[in-house]
Ligand SMILES: C[C@@]1(CC(=O)O)c2cc3[nH]c(cc4nc(cc5[nH]c(cc(n2)[C@H]1CCC(=O)O)[C@@](C)(CC(=O)O)[C@@H]5CCC(=O)O)C(CC(=O)O)=C4CCC(=O)O)c(CCC(=O)O)c3CC(=O)O
């Protein structure tokens with residue numbers, strides 16, 4: 001695995017994603033594909049109970065048999081997650097021939113993408129990769145980040161989206177818009193989101209409106225100064 005990997009955030013909505021194998025590793029990959037919005041198809045003669053639950057709940061499509069070449073047709077990406085080297089190799093060859101994104105879970109050298117360890121808090125994703133050097137370290141760092149970045153970040157980001165719309169609709173001046181958006185990113189607000197989300201929304205709205213008014217007053221004063 002090379003060290004110069006390019007981090008991308010991909011929207012898998014409406015994209016067919018094939019996972020070959022139904023073991024614990026496949027189950028983990030399925031979870032992250034679903035979180036990314038993918039339409040997941042699993043091909044495997046056996047499934048973990050977690051995958052079986054997802055199948056019964058209609059979250060994934062399953063073919064309860066060994067892999068066949070045609071399983072990959074029309075897929076955006078393919079993950080080979082069986083415990084059989086020859087099967088994984090065949091899945092790789094087929095995906096390469098179709099020009100698909102391919103991840104072979106026991107062969108980093110056969111992957112054209114790898115899956116990072118990720119903390120997800122609503123719109124916030126913090127992804128960690130060691131370029132395959134130590135998935136255990138990636139996981140360890142992910143768990144440390146999870147304690148530091150709690151559920152309040154989802155609340156905070158949702159509020160920032162609202163405030164950003166509010167500022168964009170009320171302020172024409174780009175510099176003022178950038179300043180307000182930047183100043184909203186404060187530890188104080190994040191703490192308030194953790195303690196009292198509704199209060200955080202009210203106080204943020206007040207803060208934004210007050211700052212816009214103050215800025216307009218300053219602008220009016222200086223305009224009067226120039227003309228007078
Ligand atoms: C290259 C990569 C390809 C890919 O799978 O995309 C890959 C490859 C391999 N992993 C192996 C082993 C383990 N993998 C994990 C866990 C995770 N592995 C994940 C990703 C990746 N694993 C990609 C690189 C990511 C990076 O950039 O670092 C994570 C982050 C994401 C996910 O899987 O969704 C997820 C943590 C999720 C989380 O909890 O946060 C654990 C720990 C555990 O299971 O608890 C172990 C055992 C301990 C150890 O080895 O560290 C072996 C094994 C073989 C062997 O020796 O037999 C190979 C093959 C090889 O290296 O040859």
Ligand SMILES: NC(=O)C1=CN([C@@H]2O[C@H](COP(=O)(O)OP(=O)(O)OC[C@H]3O[C@@H](n4cnc5c(N)ncnc54)[C@H](O)[C@@H]3O)[C@@H](O)[C@H]2O)C=CC1
Nearest residue numbers: 021022023024025043044045046066067082083087105106
């Ligand atoms: N990349 C990663 O994150 C990690 C990779 N690994 C490697 O991943 C591989 C899989 O590990 P586990 O999920 O723990 O194995 P597992 O033994 O739990 O699952 C293997 C699955 O492959 C299926 N399978 C076997 N032949 C098949 C075929 N012809 N077509 C379709 N499915 C078939 C089995 O039915 C089973 O569901 C192992 O080679 C392991 O070394 C292990 C840990 C982490």
